Amino acid sequence: MSQSQPAGNTLNLLYFAWLRERIGTGEESLSPPSEVTTVAALIDWLVARGPGYQAAFANRRTVRCAVNQDFAAPETAIAPGDEIAFFPPVTGG
């Protein structure tokens, strides 16, 4: 990773199902700039990282998010150290 932010700014990102397949990994630690303070801003920042992310977030209405294992909305605040997961609408049961 080429980010210059200190390690304390790190987010633990998880991807499931077809988001994992499109991004090419199920888990990564990234340090976005400090102005990335919401889920929506994080998605904007991820999409700029490359085509895998663009494909994963091409239709944001089909992407769900959890922050620290609780369902989250685009405007949900995020903070360094958070575990942020992106996944499709759930299909268990």
Added chain:
Amino acid sequence: MATIRIQSEDFDVAAECAVLTRNQAAIGGIGCFIGTVRGFSKSREIRSMTLEHYPTMTERAMAAIAATAEARWQLLGCTLIHRIGTLLPGDNIVLVLAASAHRQAALDATGFLIDWLKTRAPFWKKELFSDGAEAWIEANTEDDNAAARWSQ
């Protein structure tokens, strides 16, 4: 009070009912739902289904769903078991048991538990078809509507 498990191995419905009713003389009925793998999806033959989940969130979400049911109905115990990994047509996927003194609470709680499990617990299913193609199952509005009826 709820029994919640996520496991790759099959479950034994009779054994789980026995655990639920042990030393619980007040139980008058158990509602039961067993979800199984269909052999066809829109007339396409299925070879297998693979279930993925978000481990740390899944148990938490299932516990929250069970707690909601226990707050809403007079339950004397409930069991939620969800399998993960690769399953074949006919295999069990999920078990929901809800025990109560009377049938209405047991049956209603069972319906609520599976409806909310399908829309709020982080599991995802991928189907492998007999022709070798594979596809993630998409969430459908019927499931959303079924879950929403409990909000009224």
